[in-house]
Amino acid sequence: MRDIPWSKFYYDEDEKKQVLEVFETGWFSSGPKVEEFEKRMAEYVGVKYAVAVSTGTAALDIALKIVGVKRDDEVIIPAMTYIATANAVCYQDATPVFADIDPKTYTICPKEIEKLITPRTRCIIPVDYAGHAADYDAINAIARKHKLAVVEDGAPGLCGSYKGKKLCSFGDIAITSFHVAKIFSTIEGGMLFTNNEDYYKKARIIRWQGEDPKKKYYHPLVGFNYRMTDLHAAIGLAQTSAKRIAAVLESRRTGAEYYLKRLAGVPGITLPYVSPDCEHPWFLFPTLVNNRDAIQQFLLEKGVKANVSWPLPVYKQEAYEKYQHYDCPVTEKVTSSVLCLPLYFKITKDDQDYVIETLQAALEKFAHLKTAKIS
Numbered sequence: 001m002r003d004i005p006w007s008k009f010y011y012d013e014d015e016k017k018q019v020l021e022v023f024e025t026g027w028f029s030s031g032p033k034v035e036e037f038e039k040r041m042a043e044y045v046g047v048k049y050a051v052a053v054s055t056g057t058a059a060l061d062i063a064l065k066i067v068g069v070k071r072d073d074e075v076i077i078p079a080m081t082y083i084a085t086a087n088a089v090c091y092q093d094a095t096p097v098f099a100d101i102d103p104k105t106y107t108i109c110p111k112e113i114e115k116l117i118t119p120r121t122r123c124i125i126p127v128d129y130a131g132h133a134a135d136y137d138a139i140n141a142i143a144r145k146h147k148l149a150v151v152e153d154g155a156p157g158l159c160g161s162y163k164g165k166k167l168c169s170f171g172d173i174a175i176t177s178f179h180v181a182k183i184f185s186t187i188e189g190g191m192l193f194t195n196n197e198d199y200y201k202k203a204r205i206i207r208w209q210g211e212d213p214k215k216k217y218y219h220p221l222v223g224f225n226y227r228m229t230d231l232h233a234a235i236g237l238a239q240t241s242a243k244r245i246a247a248v249l250e251s252r253r254t255g256a257e258y259y260l261k262r263l264a265g266v267p268g269i270t271l272p273y274v275s276p277d278c279e280h281p282w283f284l285f286p287t288l289v290n291n292r293d294a295i296q297q298f299l300l301e302k303g304v305k306a307n308v309s310w311p312l313p314v315y316k317q318e319a320y321e322k323y324q325h326y327d328c329p330v331t332e333k334v335t336s337s338v339l340c341l342p343l344y345f346k347i348t349k350d351d352q353d354y355v356i357e358t359l360q361a362a363l364e365k366f367a368h369l370k371t372a373k374i375s
């Protein structure tokens with residue numbers, strides 16, 4: 001039987017060479033590889049500064065501390081996101097406030113944000129769902145009007161763009177994740193991006209136990225050990241060479257276009273939308289289907305591991321039930337029907353054909369339900 005994962009970590013001789021170099025120099029902890037990786041990513045994204053950390057969640061935690069989110073503040077986040085976005089708000093003893101998402105892009109809906117602003121609101125965290133940009137013009141206008149900070153959660157967004165500008169360059173600070181399932185990975189890892197020198201300096205201090213960079217063992221701030229190691233950065237350097245980035249993005253684009261072409265007009269499935277303002281890096285290929293759980297199980301039994309990102313609005317997660325929330329009908333519909341098809345670097349047409357045929361068989365089998373189109 002086939003075994004087609006939803007995501008696949010790619011590595012070749014480049015990764016092995018980079019890692020070997022670390023062993024040869026003997027510098028394993030945070031050092032020259034981390035610095036080189038930060039410089040490369042800042043240039044790629046088009047911002048002045050990048051700070052590498054141990055995970056995307058750590059990057060979010062640092063970003064919220066730096067923009068000044070404190071106890072009892074409110075932070076507006078999309079109701080459909082990975083739990084890390086909400087968890088990072090809770091690390092500040094602040095309150096996550098859940099906004100509904102846009103029915104086309106599945107990113108936070110600016111009109112919904114406006115409705116949720118109170119005197120306690122301090123920050124907005126837009127998420128680049130599946131790699132599609134949030135509506136930054138509208139979000140930044142709201143933030144300016146109400147004097148709110150914006151932290152871009154670009155964990156899924158690296159390599160995408162909005163109106164010609166690369167993702168992970170929006171907001172006061174942006175973050176990304178290099179978790180092993182991401183388009184580019186350091187196995188575990190994360191990064192902050194900013195043009196603000198003060199924020200940059202603070203991020204470096206916080207990730208390093210709050211230590212004064214010029215005075216070892218002197219600590220002006222309470223910090224964390226959120227460092228990335230050179231071993232992880234070495235993998236990141238191999239992953240993000242200009243040649244590799246171009247090849248990976250081209251492969252994902254071709255794969256996504258193939259799904260879009262072959263699944264166009266198939267009854268019972270809503271295909272992902274791409275705004276003309278955006279370039280999509282295709283971290284995920286999110287479709288909507290009725291009877292999603294049965295279809296996912298059917299695919300799994302045939303060796304197709306489609307992914308559900310994510311199955312519940314965050315406010316329905318047990319840990320978040322205590323938070324008040326308003327109705328989020330789009331989030332409810334999308335979380336109950338989203339199914340992300342396998343897509344990764346070097347996925348073969350043959351595997352994609354198998355996914356498509358298996359999916360079509362599943363759709364026919366469960367066709368007695370109406371289509372999942374969102375109006």
Ligand SMILES: Cc1ncc(COP(=O)(O)O)c(C=O)c1O
Pocket residue numbers: 055056057058060081082084085127153155156176177178179188189190
């Ligand atoms: C939207 C979002 N934010 C934050 C994170 C956290 O990143 P990490 O897993 O590297 O901590 C993820 C990870 O998948 C994510 O999808």
